Structure formats: structure tokens, C-alpha cells
Amino acid sequence: MRAMLGVLCVAAVFACVAGHGAHDKLHTDGFPAEEPLTVTPSGPVRGSWMRTRRGRPLQAYRGIPYAENPTGPLRFQPPKPIEQYEREVNATVEGPACPQPVIEPDYYVDEDCLRLNVYTPGKKKSSQPLPVLVYLHSGGFYSISGRSDVAGPRYLLDRDLVLVTLNYRLASLGFLSTGDKYAPGNNGFKDQVAALRWVRRNIGAFGGDPARVTLAGCSAGAFSVMLHMLSPMSEGLFHRAVSISGSPISQVAERSHQRHLAERQARLLGCPTDSSKAIIDCLRTVPWRDIGNSLDSLFDFGYDPVLVWTPIVEEDFGQERFIASSPLRAVQEGRMHAVPYIIGQTTGEFFWKAFNVLQNETMTATMDKEWDRIAPISFLLPKEQAKEKAGRLRDEFLGGRGLVNDTFTADGLGKLYGDSLIGFGAHRLANLMSRHSPHKVWYYEFAHVGNRSHYEDPDTKRPVVAAHHDDLIYLFSLPASFPDIAPSDSLDSLTVDRMTALMYNFAKNGDPNPTPGSRQPELAGLRWPAMTPRERQFLRLGDQLTVHSNMFEERFRVWDELYPIQY
Template sequence: MMKVLLLLCAVASGALADHLHHPELCNFYSSRKLPVVVFIHPGGFYSFAGRSDLFGPHYLLDRDLVLVTLNYRLASLGFLATGDAVAPGNNGYKDQVSALRWVKRNIAAFGGDPGKVTIAGCSAGSRSVILHMISPMSKGLFHRGIAMSGSPVGKAAVPPHQLDLAQKQAALLNCPTNSSRAIVDCLKTKTWQEIGNSLNGFWTGDTDAVSFWTAIVEPDVGQPRFLAVQPDEAVRQGHLHAVPLLISQTEDEFFWKAFAVTKNKTRRDRMNTEWEKIAPVSFALPEQNSSAASRRLRQAYLGGKPIEDTPESSRALGKLYGDSWIGLNVHRMANLMCRHSPQPVWYSVFSYIGNNSFYQDPTTHKPRGAAHHDDTIYVFSESYLRPPIKARSPPPPAPQDHLMVERMTAIWYTFAKHGNPNPRKGELPELCSLHWPAMQPEDRKYLKVDQQFSVHEKLHENRLRVWDELYPMQY
């Protein structure tokens, strides 16, 4: 079987060097061009990378496709946005665009089909995938999308700047904060190591936020703009590069953040007594009416009861963390896309709990839920955390995990090849039980990925209704 070629594209200063174009490396590949998957890594726009020890190709090597991973500038190096011509913002996204342009120009030399490119991402990478569907800079650079556990549409509009983060970055490095020019001129005198090493300073006091940096709607100061309109508005108006889309979340997402509260008496007591102060930060609530929203969410998720060190309280608080950071955003984007995109949208929830997880119980050392990023475990080898799931010879050490690897990589492959996750007759026997209907506005079906595939409808909609009441959005 044809092997996957892993091509690691590194971005520096927003440009990709064409010296990576070496056709002689690939002349042993078939003249038949293979579908291409470009993976955009997660990490809240401040961490992770496209390195093979983080997101390795070893499971996808069994599929006839070309895998590309990429790096992009992170945190203040990639997302400093002062709201003016000094730092208009979105440089990290523009790095990704540079990578996609490189792929279009060069991937044929590595056995890939430049007319069959799938962009895929998890968390921050998933938000990136959706924004590439909206950005005019990315039009024509890809043909399908896979968005796992992330969306740029949430409780509030995308901001026009993040001057507060620029000022915080400046203060952390003893730079002036009185103007955009003073901030940027001073930061330019700092090394990338100094900027990187200051990262922990963004988490202070009661802050247990998952991430800070985000896309911004760029001011028009003469530069090419990655994002010029609100994402939900762009989708509603049909101003998007519509492609077939797989969009998903995990069953439990950030449930584990609850344990840091319920298992710690000091934090538990503080959150109970200072709920209206802490909740807006912990659950990324807009400033306007945040106290009233906090009270309403406490009633909806916790029944108005104090947080306790009990399984019930941990479960309820965990759902609130998961929905506030991921679940609501994915729900909204899936509903927007199925209503306004002319291309099909397939929605799913990853509920499988295997032998590995990004959250392991500290006592049993076993998974307790399908956490944020857990779906990536069955698409990529992640050797920095665990040995590979797939054994080199049968029988595999964890047969159900091995089967999940086969199923997840088969879904990615058939989607990248055909633009539809459902297998064609006679292809991919590991997907013989998969009958995944596209999501429709009035028939909101989704696939539950667990030990078996099953189709359901209206994913978590009863639970998410409170968010629609607090933060209404037109679909």
C-alpha cells in the first residue's frame, strides 16, 4: 500500500521558503496524485506545534494520502493586535495562509493532489479551519474542512483588537504601555525567548482561562486583511469559501477543570462565596451583565446549589466548563453552517473512552471521560505522551483502541478522497456500519462515535438553551 509522506512546513516571519521543493525526494511515488490533509495544531494559540512527536503520522501512514503539518507564530509573536496600523493583528493566521499557498504550489511534487486538499484542526486549529472558510485570503487553497472542538462563533462578537493583551505583554517585559508604538518598539528589542518565557504571567490570581488570544476583525489600514467581518455574519450572508465540512466536539471536553475546584477546599469555598467575580473569568463571559449571567448559569447547571466535593457537583461544573469554552461555540457553528452553506455539514460527538486520555484520574491513572483532544489520540501518534496504540503485528495490545484508530483514520481518508465521510460500496470495511446523515436545519442529526457508531439528533440542545437565552444569536 502507498505510504503517506509527512511534510513538515515551518513558517518564519509569515513566509514559507520554496527551498523545501525537492521533486527528486518523491519520484518513487506513483504518478497517481493522492488526497492531501493539512493539519493545524491546537494549543490555544500559545502552545503546541506541528512536530511529529506531538502529532505524528504513524496511524495515517496506512492510508493513501499525503499529510502536511505546519507551524505558525503563537501568543504575542503571532496575535499581537493593537487595533491600528502598528499591529493590525492575525499574523498567526496569515502564517497558515502562507503554508496553504505553499502546499498549492508544491504538493504535487510530493505525490499530493493540489485540487484535493483538506484542512483539519483541533481546538485552536479548528477555529482556524472555520476562519479559513471565511477569509478571502484562503479562498481556493483547500477543498474540504475538518473542525474538531473549536469555533470562532461564541457568546460575543470577535473583537476589533486585543490591546489589553498587548499592554499586559509589554508590562511583563518592563516596556511602556502608553501607546501602540511604544509597546511594539520596545517589544522588538526583546528576544523571542524573553517573550516566550513571559507566557505564564498571563495567568494571574483567579484566572483559570483556557486561552486568551483570538482572531480579531482587522482595521483597514492598507494591509491585506485575514478577517474583515464577523464570522457569523459572513456565514449568514454566504460570504464564505463553502466546502464539505466535518465538525465535532468531544462528549466531556473540559470536564476535568472542575476537579481543580471541587477537590480543593480553598478554591471551592472561594468560588462559592465569590461566584459572580470568578465565574465570568472561568467561563469567558462577556463583561456586560456578567453577574446576572453567572447567577443564571449557576441555577441552570448546578441547580443553584453550592459546589461540593461530590461526583454530582463535579459532573455539573465540568459540563459548564466544557459548554462555555467549546460546546456552545461548536453548536452555533454547526447550526449556522447547515443553514447557510451550500455544501454538506456532518456533525458528530466523540464519546469513546479508551485506554488513554488527556485527563487521567490521579488515583486510578485511567480515563474518566472523553476529554478535549481525546479524539486526536486515534488519528495521530502522540509519542510525547504515550507509546503508539497500533502494534506492529497482531494481536494489538488494546484491540478496541486499535479499532478506533482504524475507524477514525478511515473517516479522514474517505472524506479527504471523496468529500463525504461515508464509505463507498466495497471500500473500507472498518466503516461498514457507518451511515452518517448530513445535518439539516430541521433535522439536526449527529453521529455519536463510541464503541459503535450511532445516529441521534439535537446534540445537547436542551442543555445549551440557557446560553441562547443569555446571548441570543440569529441563525
């Protein structure tokens, strides 16, 4: 899974927990001898014990099914929620990831993947229900999962909150769209809605407050978070939001279907393409592993475009629609159920994709000679005037020069990748929401360069700049990629404390700033102002926490000129 991350590139109503009295027998490791059992409105769920990085016991309930197995006739259909469990749910071990290519042959992947994990502090009772953080994972809508190896609880659960991570269907199994009644699209997002509805129904049994749910996501998950503020299906299911490095509003064209992808997927697997019914009927019979493993054949240039599947503005075929109108227009017109919102990006984002091109002579020559064809693919440019706009971007970022493997080209091409895939969208989203949301919007740049990164220089084996996903290193334990950051006086350890404190404050109070009198020395002196149209301030999370203005706006100017909108 670490390789895939590199390519793409966080207690019971405690009275309901059985067997945890003050005189329970203890294991030699200090945990109660009994596994924790929580009785939810949907039925009993048995979990296991874990520890946070500071040694605090936590209860882990992993692999809980929230919807029926989406196989057979339920493949390519909206999720069918589970309202009641027939028997006690064994949530003591990790559930499967959804179908995707994996490097390790024994990694647990299965189509029966609509599962979620709940982590809650291990203390016996709390006088007040705890804030809830629901995390939507990254992965371009075609990889990664909500499992604890890529979204572990060992950092955040040092705070008094309940963490939920979840899977949603990926790639064609989650986002196939033929633009008609056979596959209107967005089933992966509808999975997320089903999980949020499960949380609303059951989270109180784990000590969580269903009236204080923060929806957070990174990359594809960040796209998802914003769309939930626009979706008629999601209203009332969450009360704060965090989008880490991702926005569904950017230069990328809005679509009402992706039939070309459905046909391409069908051809790859030997299915007919003469009608939507033929595509769906045939693909329902294909083994899920074949669908998951076909991913690499759906890219056009190396691993570009990073965004293969996109959200669909669904036409009405009588189905419950996740997105019913243009996201951009909905925000501009204030047609959303907005909540307090944090939006962030890293300093470098996808800068490292430049090295994938420049260190491969064939790819460098192809991009250089066929810029008019490749640039719209790699930088997600709409078809309208793509040649002219790609030329302008080459002039602005590369000085109009040919591509060669030097530092100037690497810098310009890295910024092109970072801006087009993440940076410009985050800029556009923050500026739109600070104007049109009735709630406060906080904007940040993650700039800390620690001991580890999702991109490390192949010669020095050291990070060079904060890359896409790097803020997650300090919010979640990520054992698939990195060892835990031990409590110490290191800057990395302090960054964990800062990031989890900001997230906890926001989940608890709807404001990331420390409250007067709070004991948070890691945030001493912090005053992070909300962004406004006139005062476009942001927090830079580097070695220090500092406030600045107008993040990367000189660089984003060309993007705003090429793809103008009314802010």
C-alpha cells in the same frame, strides 16, 4: 510537552524523488540506503524514512521553512513567504516549536519556527495524485506545535494520502493586536495562509493533489479552520474542512483589537505602554524566550481564561486583512467560501477543569465567593450583563448551590467548562453551517473511552469520559504523551482504523461515508447522514458507530437563551 497538553486540555510527484529505483541498495531495516529527495518548485528538499503503525514505509520531510525567520524587524509583522530555497533543504530532523513555556529544558523551541512537515507514502509512483490533509494544531493559540511528537503520521499514513502539519506563531508573537497600524492582529492566522500557499505551490512534488486539500484542525486549530472559510486571504486554498472541538462563533464577544493584552505583555517585560509604537519597538528587543515564558502571568484565575488571545476583526490600515468582518454575520449572510465540512466535539471536553478547582481549597473558595467576577473569566462570558448571566448559569448547572468538592458540583462545573469553552460553540457552528452552507455538514460526538485519555482519574489511572483532544489519540501518533496503539483486535485499534478511514474518505471524496464496494470493514454498515436544520442528526463514535439526533440540545438551551442569535 505532555504536561502542556494536559493543561490544554494528526510521494513525490514520485518521479521527482531521487534514488528509489527497484534495485536500490537497502538498509538492514528495509529502507532504501539513500534518504528521499524531492525536487519541488521552490527547490530540493531532503527527508528521511519512517514507518506507519502497520509497517508501511513513509517519507518524512520535517522542519521545512515556509516563511522567513520572523525576528528583528519581521517580529509582529505578517509572514514573509519563501518562494525559492537558496540550497537543498535538510528536512531529515524535526524543526523547532514556536516560543512557549516548556517543561523539558532540551525541547527544541526557537523563534525561527515557521516550519511545516510533509509525510507521504513511500511507494515509488502513483497513477493519480493523492488527497492532501493539512492539520492546524491545538493549544489555545499559545502552545503546542505541528511537530511529529504531538501530531505524528504513523496512523493516517496507513491510508493513501499526504499529510502536512505546521507551526504558526503563538501568543503575543502571533496574535498581539493594538488595534492600529502598528499591530492590526491575526499574524498567526496569516502564517497559516502562507503555509497553505506553500502547499498549493509545492505539494504536487510530494504526490499530493493541490485540488483536493482538506484543512483540519483541533481546538484553536478548529477555530482557525472555520475562519479560513471566511477569510479573503484563504479562498481557493482548500476544498474540504474539519473542525475538531472548536468554533470561533459562540458566546465569546467579537473584538477589533486586544490592546489590553498588548499593554499587559509590555508591563510584564518592562516595556512602556504610552503608545502602540512604544510597545512594539520595545517588545521587538525582548528575547523571544522571555516572551514565551511570560505566558503564565497572562492568566487571571489558575489557567483561566483558556482563550486568552482571540481572532480579531481587523480594521483597514492598508494591510492584507485575514478577517475583515464579523464571522457570525458573514455566515448568516452567506458571505463565505464554504466547502464540505465535518464538525465534532467530545462527550466531556474540558470537564476535567472542574477538578482543578474543586481539589484546591483556595480556588474553590475564591470561585464560590467571587462567582460574579470569576465565572465570566472561566466561562468566557461577554461583559454585558455578565453578573446576571453568570447567576443564571449557576442556577442551571449547580442548582444555585455553593461550591463543594462533591460529585454533583464536579458534574455541573465540568459541564459549564465543557460547554463554555467548546461544546456550545460547536453546537452553534453546526446549526449555523447546516442552514447557510451550500455544502453538506456532518456532525459527530467522539464518545470512545479507550485505554488512554488526556484526562485520567488520579486514583484509578483510567480514563473516565472522552475528554478534549481525545479523538486525536486515534488520528495521530502522539509519542510526547502516549505509546502507539499497536494493530490488534482491541477496540482502541479498531477506533484508529475507523477514525483514519473516515478522514481518508472525506479527504478523497468530500464525504466521510464509505463508497459502494469499498473494502472498509471497520465502517461496515455505516451511513452517516449530513445534518440539516430539521434533521439534526450526528454520529456517535463510541464502542459502536451509531446515529442520533439533537446532540446535548437540552443542555445548550440555556446558552441559546442567554446568548440568542438568528440561526
